[in-house]
Amino acid sequence: NAGVTQTPKFRVLKTGQSMTLLCAQDMNHEYMYWYRQDPGMGLRLIHYSVGEGTTAKGEVPDGYNVSRLKKQNFLLGLESAAPSQTSVYFCASSYSLGTGGNEQYFGPGTRLTVT
Amino acid sequence: GIQVEQSPPDLILQEGANSTLRCNFSDSVNNLQWFHQNPWGQLINLFYIPSGTKQNGRLSATTVATERYSLLYISSSQTTDSGVYFCAVQETSGSRLTFGEGTQLTVNP
Numbered sequence: 683n684a685g686v687t688q689t690p691k692f693r694v695l696k697t698g699q700s701m702t703l704l705c706a707q708d709m710n711h712e713y714m715y716w717y718r719q720d721p722g723m724g725l726r727l728i729h730y731s732v733g734e735g736t737t738a739k740g741e742v743p744d745g746y747n748v749s750r751l752k753k754q755n756f757l758l759g760l761e762s763a764a765p766s767q768t769s770v771y772f773c774a775s776s777y778s779l780g781t782g783g784n785e786q787y788f789g790p791g792t793r794l795t796v797t
Numbered sequence: 798g799i800q801v802e803q804s805p806p807d808l809i810l811q812e813g814a815n816s817t818l819r820c821n822f823s824d825s826v827n828n829l830q831w832f833h834q835n836p837w838g839q840l841i842n843l844f845y846i847p848s849g850t851k852q853n854g855r856l857s858a859t860t861v862a863t864e865r866y867s868l869l870y871i872s873s874s875q876t877t878d879s880g881v882y883f884c885a886v887q888e889t890s891g892s893r894l895t896f897g898e899g900t901q902l903t904v905n906p
Contacts, residue, residue, distance in 0.1 A: 717894075722898075723898060724883055724885070724898055724899055725840075725883075725894070727893040727894070730893060732892075738892070770838060779892055780827065781827040781828065784827065784828045784887060785828065785842075786828075788840045790839055791838055791840070
């Protein structure tokens with residue numbers, strides 16, 4: 683049982699390049715989330731998914747797109763990377779939104795630098 | 798949206814000392830989690846505690862939901878306890894965790 687895994691662990695992009703971050707979970711969770719963490723701050727929600735084929739915007743969605751084609755995977759895409767997207771990206775998943783099932787489990791993070 | 802305030806922002810301890818970290822939040826919640834972010838950036842789940850008290854070894858946590866605060870206790874601190882401690886909450890009507898700004902803990906040998 684690997685929990686939540688993220689690929690890649692590190693990446694350096696040039697401004698304007700595109701990339702996709704992959705999140706995978708093996709806990710059969712319905713809900714998945716993408717957060718970003720900037721230096722000296724807590725995490726902020728980018729997008730989330732309430733089930734296969736559904737996504738919704740979080741607190742800071744601009745410049746990102748997401749897809750959830752399979753229940754176990756949640757992809758985060760940057761179409762045209764900007765230096766402001768330099769950050770550490772965390773994926774998380776939970777069983778539900780209600781008390782008792784809404785504990786979120788986090789992946790190890792992806793450190794992205796945009797030059 | 799919900800506001801989350803953590804205190805103190807920074808804490809320096811000698812090994813073996815005890816400490817209490819506080820998290821205040823501005824609205825009713827159905828999820829509260831404490832995390833430890835180690836110096837390598839890894840986010841470690843400490844407690845899922847929307848209400849009540851839990852203990853895990855030298856760490857314990859209490860959430861008083863009616864008064865909108867949670868406390869994290871660290872006893873007999875060790876250098877490996879160093880890092881940032883985050884409190885995160887989910888509003889009862891919400892779908893995301895809102896994180897506080899963290900408490901930076903340094904434990905000196």
